[in-house]
Amino acid sequence: MSSRNTLDLAEIRFLHRQLASLLVYQSVLADEVGSSFLQLLQALYHSDGGEASALVCLQAYGNWFKNLAAINVSWQDYLINQIIVADNPFSQQAQIEKFASLPPALIAAAEHDLQALHSLYKCSSYQMSRWVQTMCNLSVTPVFWNQEPQESTHHELLIRTRLQQGNWADAVKDLASYYRQCGVGIFAKYFAFRWQAGQLVGIAYPDQVKPTDLFGYESQKAALVKNTEFLIAGYPALNVLLYGSRGSGKSSLVKGILNKYSDRHLRLIEVAKSHLQDLPTIVEQLRGLPQKFIIFVDDLSFEEDDDAFKSLKVVLEGNITARPQNVVVYATSNRRHLIREFFEDRPRPSDADEVNSWDTVQEKLSFSDRFGLTLTFEPADQNTYLNIIRHLAQQAHIQISQEDLAYRALQWATRHNGRSGRTARQFIDFLNAELKMPDSSV
Known part of the structure; x- marks a missing residue:
């Protein structure tokens, strides 16, 4: 073996030992990209210059290249991303404790691991490609993956x-300070989640609606923004019920609030009505984390014999366990009284089934009052509807006369779902596509 090959093998052996020595940051290489890098490093380490080992190296390199291309980031950016969201004993304690309070042994372990991972960072994709060329006796260097640095939030850019x-x-x-500010693991990687099969699932592509996209209901919007800013600032914030006509933008407003403040560590967890019994469990998982959380329940209502509201009641009012100050519930509903009530529910003098039957009725009627803030979304009249249409048409750069726009919008509302923000959005989307579609007869 040439002296150059001997030198390459020594560098590969060094990286191998560095990875094997990781104490707390093992999860950095636990996904497909990291695993394929380890397989490539092992293939290079065991390469003997023969045809069989050359094929193993080439296949391992191709797999690593494919995995990097799939996430569309460079090897260096990948490593930094993994460190930023690392969920390990050091990052978990750093997010809730001051640096001076962390165990010295844990800090030493983190320093050791970061030094080892820095060695990997300095091993570029080009370097790996060159090693493959050398170990496999190739005449040319294999194509190596490279990508421009990705966009980062302010805090990510600093670290x-x-x-x-x-x-x-x-x-x-500095890294411990970042974990304390931004959190770790799934909460550092995503800002929108849904509760599914007993666990939080990150939403990679949340709805990008912004509060400025929504026209009308300015007082309701201002109240929700102010309450959310209380939450973000660490002050007591209220649970909020947004109720009113369908299609008025209640759900879109909550999503817009998330997008407005996600860079200030606001997170949203969507919980379906069928999973409300899990709310106490969810809340306890969020207690003590640096992020602020909105638990979002869309289209909330309960049947007469539905006990799921009891779990929500515990979260709204608390029990012997104090409610965490970093969690609020934002719920939308088309009903002011969330539990359906029938005239036959009301007690009559002849009733003998329940002594205090009026108490049961009052519990149903007053459940919505347990939300500290109730925002009402009235149905849109014609003038409001047309103002929404004009606002959306301006955002979409639709170039038709105001008279034609109003006429077509009113015709659409008559034939479809009536006057509402949702109807307006559907009309503008359809009109925008219609105007941009080439004439099929041409």
Whole structure:
């Protein structure tokens, strides 16, 4: 073996040992990209220059290349991303404790691991490609994956810059500060979630609606914004019921609030009515985390014999366990009284089934009052509807006369779902596509 090959093998052996020595950051290489990198490193380490080992190296390199291309980031950006969202004993404690309070052994372990991972960071995709060329005796260097740095939030950019400036072990304090501000694991990676099969599932592509996209209901919008800012600032915030006519933008407003404040560590968890019994469990998982959470329940209502409201009642009012100050419930409904009530439910003098039957009625009627803030969304009149249409048409850069726009919008509302923000959005989307569609007769 040539001296160059001997030198390459020594560098590969060094990286192998660095990875094997990780103490708390093992999860950094636990996904497909990390696993394929480890397989490639092992294939290079065991390569003997023969045809069989060359094929193993080439296949391992192709698999690693494919996995990097699938996430469309460079190897260096991938490593930093994994460190930023790392969920391990160091990051978990750093997000809730001041750096000075962390166990010295845990800090030392993090410093050791960051030093080891820095060695991987300095091993570029080009370097790996060159090693494959050498070990497999190729005449040309295999194509190597490279990608421009991805966009980052302000806090991510700061920690990226810090890591790129020098020895990663020296950045352990800054990294701990980042975890304390931004959280770790799934809450650092996503800002929208749904509760599914007993666990939180991150939503990679949440609805990008913004509060400025919604026209009308300005007082309701301002109240929800103010309440959310209380939550973000760490002050007591109220649970909110948004109720009113269908299609008025209640759900879109909640999603818009998330998009407005996601860079200030606001998170939203969508919980279906069928999973309301899990609410106490969800809330306890969020207690003590640095992020602020909106538990979002859409289209809320209960049948007469539905006991799911009891779980929501516990979260709204609390029990012997104090309600965490970083969690609020935002619920939407088309009903002011969330539990259906029938005239036959009301007690008559002849009733003998329940002594205090009026108490049962009052419990049903007053359930919505347990939300600290109730925002009412009245049905849109014709003038409001047309104002929404004009607002959306301006955003979509639709170029038709105001008279024609109003006429077609009113015709659409008559033939479809009536006057509402949802109907207006559907009309504008249809009109925009219709105007941009090439004439099929041409």
